[in-house]
Amino acid sequence: MAITFKGGIHPPENKHLSEKKAIEILPPPQEVFVLLSQHTGAPAKPIVKKGDKVRMGQKIGEAAGFISANVHSPVSGTVKKIDDVPHFTGKFSPAIVIENDGEDTPAEELTPHSDWQNLPRDEFAKIAAEAGIVGMGGAMFPTNVKLSPPKDKPIDNVIINGAECEPYLTADHRAMLEFPEKIIEGTQMIAYALGAERIIIGIENNKLDAVARMTEAAQGKNIEVIAVKTKYPQGAEKQLINALTGREVPSGGLPFDVGCYVQNVGTAMALRDAVVEGKPLIERITTVSGTIVAEPKNLLVRVGTPIKNLLDAAGGTNGEIGKVISGGPMMGLAQWTLETPVTKGTSGVLFFPPEDAKLGEETNCILCASCVDICPMRLMPTTIAHQAKAGNFEIAKKLGAMDCIECGSCSYVCPANIKLLHYIRWAKSEIRKMK
Ligand code: SF4
Ligand code: SF4
Known part of the structure; x- marks a missing residue:
């Protein structure tokens, strides 16, 4: 029997809609809207102004504190304005609006390191900071901060989270099928940076093809690929740690309190791309799905692309839209407009009919427990x-x-x-x- 944690639920998975769809590249739009707040912590501080020419991958917003993150231009073009745009949390929030020149002229801000095994261990946190890498499973916590645990909290277990337990989402599943070597290399970097002895990749057992691909890619690299039971919220940090190591993060504690570090598969890949290719975090894989989407897909999308463009790429809907969710249906956030731009943490965008938007009437607790x-x-x-x-x-x-x-x-x-x-x-x- 597959290992798991105590509690949890089994909502309908509905991953069949997109799990077999290979990742497609979505061309970047005419205008991108790069939010300055797309991470936990302080919003980035803009370092460009209206009229500036920018290159793809150029830093345009600087981390404004210890817990913050740089943002980079996902296209080359001209800064049109810095203005408030819809934010996935439902508010308006400042974004750098860039008119895309369609050239994708690259910036060369980060130095690629193919010989990363010779880098000092603390260099990975610096590269992650420079590349604006944040947790791509949805939490969007700056990776450089996570890669710098307190000196008195040594990490002996690095856990890479391939659980993807939210219904409908298949972006991580496709990444594990299509880029397993990149994820493994990013995983090795994290373990090297932290000096961890044990490296585990946890994947829910509804993705056995991904378990097989990752196991193959991990051959001879001292990495355990473990299938965990399909159950929500198996991908939550504390639950995954418990299932894979038996350790329990104490109340109010963090994974490093029990010697663990957890990172999503997409983030491991982003770190690898930053280190080996000198590529900042300007794009991500996002699932477009839901019961009314004409052709559910997994898209490689530039950060700053309005979610409307993702829906268009998926052939629109087969009926009236009643509910739009950024993220998964369990923890994602309802959207009121299709102008909301994709961020580094947009794992999926889901569309449902009006009947799914109705909330049942609240009645008295029947003490069912x-x-x-x-x-x-x-x-x-x-x-x-x-x-x-x-x-x-x-x-x-x-x-x-x-x-x-x-x-x-x-x-x-x-x-x-x-x-x-x-x-x-x-x-x-x-x-x-x-x-
Ligand atoms: S939302 Fe909070 S209280 Fe409710 S089941 Fe999850 S952890 Fe427990
Ligand atoms: S105990 Fe009450 S609140 Fe909890 S599930 Fe049952 S009816 Fe709902």
């Missing part, structure tokens, strides 16, 4: 939500609200349609304010 049984963090979602509704945020905190990984499993299983995650998120934000 389903939410408690499935919570992967072993919390009591119903009790935390109840305390949040009553404004008892101190009690919600004591009940472990801050440990909630916001996987949405509790809301998914609740027969009373209680928006448990909504209340828990609210409690978390109030607890942060109390701090």
